[in-house]
Amino acid sequence: MSLRLLTLSNGRKMPQLGLGTWKSKPDEVGNAVKSAIDIGYRHFDTAYAYFNEKEIGDALKEVLSDGKVKREELFIVTKLLYLSPESVRKNFMESYKKLQLDYIDLYLIHTPIPLQADETGGLKKDETGAYVTDDIDYLDTYKEMEKLVDDGLVKSIGVSNFNHKQLERILGVAKHKPVTNQIEVHPYFTRTKLINWCLERNIITTCYSPFASLDRPWAKDDDPNLLKDQVVKSIASKHNKTPAQVLLRFCIDLGCAVIPKSVNPGRMKENFEIFNFKLTPEEVTSIQSLNRNWMMSVDAFWHPARNHPFYPFNEF
Numbered sequence: 001m002s003l004r005l006l007t008l009s010n011g012r013k014m015p016q017l018g019l020g021t022w023k024s025k026p027d028e029v030g031n032a033v034k035s036a037i038d039i040g041y042r043h044f045d046t047a048y049a050y051f052n053e054k055e056i057g058d059a060l061k062e063v064l065s066d067g068k069v070k071r072e073e074l075f076i077v078t079k080l081l082y083l084s085p086e087s088v089r090k091n092f093m094e095s096y097k098k099l100q101l102d103y104i105d106l107y108l109i110h111t112p113i114p115l116q117a118d119e120t121g122g123l124k125k126d127e128t129g130a131y132v133t134d135d136i137d138y139l140d141t142y143k144e145m146e147k148l149v150d151d152g153l154v155k156s157i158g159v160s161n162f163n164h165k166q167l168e169r170i171l172g173v174a175k176h177k178p179v180t181n182q183i184e185v186h187p188y189f190t191r192t193k194l195i196n197w198c199l200e201r202n203i204i205t206t207c208y209s210p211f212a213s214l215d216r217p218w219a220k221d222d223d224p225n226l227l228k229d230q231v232v233k234s235i236a237s238k239h240n241k242t243p244a245q246v247l248l249r250f251c252i253d254l255g256c257a258v259i260p261k262s263v264n265p266g267r268m269k270e271n272f273e274i275f276n277f278k279l280t281p282e283e284v285t286s287i288q289s290l291n292r293n294w295m296m297s298v299d300a301f302w303h304p305a306r307n308h309p310f311y312p313f314n315e316f
């Protein structure tokens with residue numbers, strides 16, 4: 001089974017399916033990347049904040065020097081967490097050195113909110129539990145990222161966790177348009193309006209947490225579990241596929257890219273085998289009707305930023 005490529009607004013190609021690596025530990029992510037390469041994955045998603053770029057870089061160096069893949073077949077994505085325009089290049093260079101590649105395919109602003117780091121590299125909170133933020137406009141950050149494209153260090157740039165108004169501001173000034181907005185998408189948080197708004201403007205949505213992040217550190221026993229959803233299960237059995245494969249195919253059939261995380265070769269293979277079936281338009285609609293605006297990370301991760309003017313979830 002081979003990967004499908006999406007054409008980005010700048011003409012470059014991005015494999016529609018990629019491997020997510022948030023929570024993939026430094027001592028397991030290298031083997032995960034190498035197994036994924038053997039299965040056929042070519043698109044890998046990481047971030048400065050995942051603390052695994054060095055190990056991913058080591059694994060990529062190995063498969064490149066073995067001749068298993070050519071650099072131009074790979075699509076490597078990483079993200080900028082701290083938005084200060086003065087430190088964009090410095091922060092980028094840290095990721096770049098760890099990934100050990102001569103260019104990065106896609107560099108994203110991780111979140112529109114200018115979060116501050118604490119001394120351990122985690123996110124700083126004040127005594128009330130709110131994130132400590134800076135007074136930075138992501139437009140200034142974006143302009144610095146464009147210089148990385150001009151210098152050939154990055155092929156494409158984009159954003160993550162932005163709403164349509166924030167994207168509109170970027171489109172208003174961009175010399176290099178954002179090729180993607182990477183956002184949480186699954187049947188309980190379908191983001192239909194934002195996905196369509198982006199499609200009309202040639203911005204591809206990359207769906208993160210397509211299984212609603214089963215291994216998120218803050219999961220509770222009574223949280224909904226998409227793999228057990230009756231509608232998803234019944235569509236899966238009609239196609240002789242697993243619920244996980246239906247969740248991924250849902251994103252594919254919306255015209256989006258999708259980046260499921262796994263460190264297990266069996267599950268990585270299962271997640272890769274989604275290009276030999278297709279959901280009907282009725283099945284897509286019935287999955288969309290499961291939407292309940294349930295975000296996997298709203299309480300645990302985003303809540304401390306809810307009062308920031310750039311909090312992205314009060315708008316579509």
Ligand SMILES: NC(=O)C1=CN([C@@H]2O[C@H](COP(=O)(O)OP(=O)(O)OC[C@H]3O[C@@H](n4cnc5c(N)ncnc54)[C@H](OP(=O)(O)O)[C@@H]3O)[C@@H](O)[C@H]2O)C=CC1
Pocket residue numbers: 019020021022023045046110160161182183207208209210211212213214215216227244245259260261262263264267268270271
């Ligand atoms: N831009 C952003 O702010 C964000 C980006 N992301 C990106 O998106 C990626 C994916 O999202 P993530 O939150 O990790 O969660 P996912 O929704 O991809 O879920 C990952 C979990 O599902 C399990 N799993 C994988 N495949 C299967 C399968 N076929 N059947 C059953 N279980 C399966 C994994 O276990 P196992 O590994 O053991 O297989 C893991 O526990 C991230 O890793 C990251 O790269 C995610 C969140 C935010």
Ligand SMILES: O=C1CO[C@H](CO)[C@@H](O)[C@@H]1O
Pocket residue numbers: 022047049110297301
């Ligand atoms: O990318 C990430 C994974 O998801 C988390 C919750 O949204 C964040 O910690 C982080 O930004």
